[in-house]
Amino acid sequence: MSLLSNFVNLNLSDCTEKVIAEYIWIGGSGMDLRSKARTLRGSVTDPKELPNWNYDGSSTGQAPGKDSEVILYPQAIFKDPFRRGNNILVMCDTYTPSGEAIPTNKRYNAANIFSHPDVVAEEPWYGLEQEYTLLQKDVKWPVGWPLGGYPGPQGPYYCAIGADKAFGRDIVDSHYKACLYAGINISGINGEVMPGQWEFQVGPSVGISAGDELWVARYILERITEIADVVLSFDPKPIPGDWNGAGAHTNYSTKSMRSDGGYEVIKKAIRKLGLRHKEHIAAYGEGNERRLTGRHETANMNTFSWGVANRGASIRVGRDTEKAGKGYFEDRRPASNMDPYVVTSMIAETTILWKP
Known part of the structure; x- marks a missing residue:
């Protein structure tokens, strides 16, 4: 485990400008948090600079298998305490490919109320x-x-x-x-x-x-x-x-x-x-x-x-x-x-x- 820790704790900033962004979203039960990571070319501090992403909604109870793609919209960025350095956690909400909030996306309605x-x-x-x-x-x-x-x-x-x-x-x-x-x-x-x-x-x-x-x-x-x-x-x-x-x-x-x-x-x-x-x-x-x-x-x-x-x-x-x-x-x-x-x-x- 000590050897494994050496890799987990690697400081990427010593050798590359690339960072890891962990995209987080809420699954179909309304309480099951999900996440997956992607590599970015450099540091990002504004969620508007992040690309949208997608996932298999049929595996989270949020889409049928015949049309399973759900789109992640980045909404908020936090520093990643696990990978540290310039790596980030990204809170996302969820949409259909046509841009409609899916039923389990409770953030969308909340954002409308808070922007009134x-x-x-x-x-x-x-x-x-x-x-x-x-x-x-x-x-x-x-x-x-x-x-x-x-x-x-x-x-x-x-x-x-x-x-x-x-x-x-x-x-x-x-x-x-x-x-x-x-x-x-x-x-x-x-x-x-x-x-x-x-x-x-x-x-x-x-x-x-x-x-x-x-x-x-x-x-x-x-x-x-x-x-x-x-x-x-x-x-x-x-x-x-x-x-x-x-x-x-x-x-x-x-x-x-x-x-x-x-x-x-x-x-x-x-x-x-x-x-x-x-x-x-x-x-x-x-x-x-x-x-x-x-x-x-x-x-x-x-x-x-x-x-x-x-x-x-x-x-x-x-x-x-x-x-x-x-x-x-x-x-x-x-x-x-x-x-x-x-x-x-x-x-x-x-x-x-x-x-x-």
């Missing part, structure tokens, strides 16, 4: 809290848990330290630094309530960049867990019973909310979200009904609620926001497997564009 003049004027900021669970590969059971058994009940694991309480920190810290290297606006990490479960936060990010950054952060995390021989799960309730689920709490503000008098704007936005509660729940992740039960720091999915500092509500407003009379709020409904393009754009559309 009324949304642009409000400068929507997002802070996305991505929870996830690390599983032992062969048994699909959380890391640190006894095989076929359970650890002690929840309580000592949240933000904990110690070999009997924190499991997988090497993976978590590797991901943290790799995201910073890539240029992702990752703002923190912490251990979660259920042992073997962790969280990272992306943001504040503006508009469509929130979705781009979270998807690439997910990609980097899955690559790191691949190296560590650990399985990454975004299941919103990986272990049934008296264990916390996994969410993707979405913190949100607009320019009006961040300005004087913003608290009234926040309350108006929350009322609009309540009127479209069912539509949002339907778009906030698969299997979310197993998580949003009204227990384990969640609101029941069938009832919309909000409150100050209330982690059992659908929407939580922070004490600082209430005190300052302006700021942001947290939508606690999205599941860990939500599509950030869908959730961020839907919140903007409901709170800024929608007229009840």
Whole structure:
């Protein structure tokens, strides 16, 4: 393995101007990240300078075999923490050869919403809290848990330290630094309530960049867990019973909310979200009904609620926001497997564009 590492860590800039671009896209399930690499003649910093590419959509559940070509449009560039140097990761979205967005391309509609003049004027900021669970590969059971058994009940694991309480920190810290290297606006990490479960936060990010950054952060995390021989799960309730689920709490503000008098704007936005509660729940992740039960720091999915500092509500407003009379709020409904393009754009559309 040491000899193999010598090749993996070769510094290409010593001998060539060519760089490797890893094109990333989302497959047919909506959660299966795919990627493949190509060689470029030199360094690229603007996605507009990159060529479109294609792949076999029949192998990803996105096209029939008799007409299987799907086209990749480069949309965002990040530094590659695996190959390093001038090599890059490229977040793409997906189109037919005639230029139409395919049905699983959720970025396309989100970009249209975020480019609307009324949304642009409000400068929507997002802070996305991505929870996830690390599983032992062969048994699909959380890391640190006894095989076929359970650890002690929840309580000592949240933000904990110690070999009997924190499991997988090497993976978590590797991901943290790799995201910073890539240029992702990752703002923190912490251990979660259920042992073997962790969280990272992306943001504040503006508009469509929130979705781009979270998807690439997910990609980097899955690559790191691949190296560590650990399985990454975004299941919103990986272990049934008296264990916390996994969410993707979405913190949100607009320019009006961040300005004087913003608290009234926040309350108006929350009322609009309540009127479209069912539509949002339907778009906030698969299997979310197993998580949003009204227990384990969640609101029941069938009832919309909000409150100050209330982690059992659908929407939580922070004490600082209430005190300052302006700021942001947290939508606690999205599941860990939500599509950030869908959730961020839907919140903007409901709170800024929608007229009840």
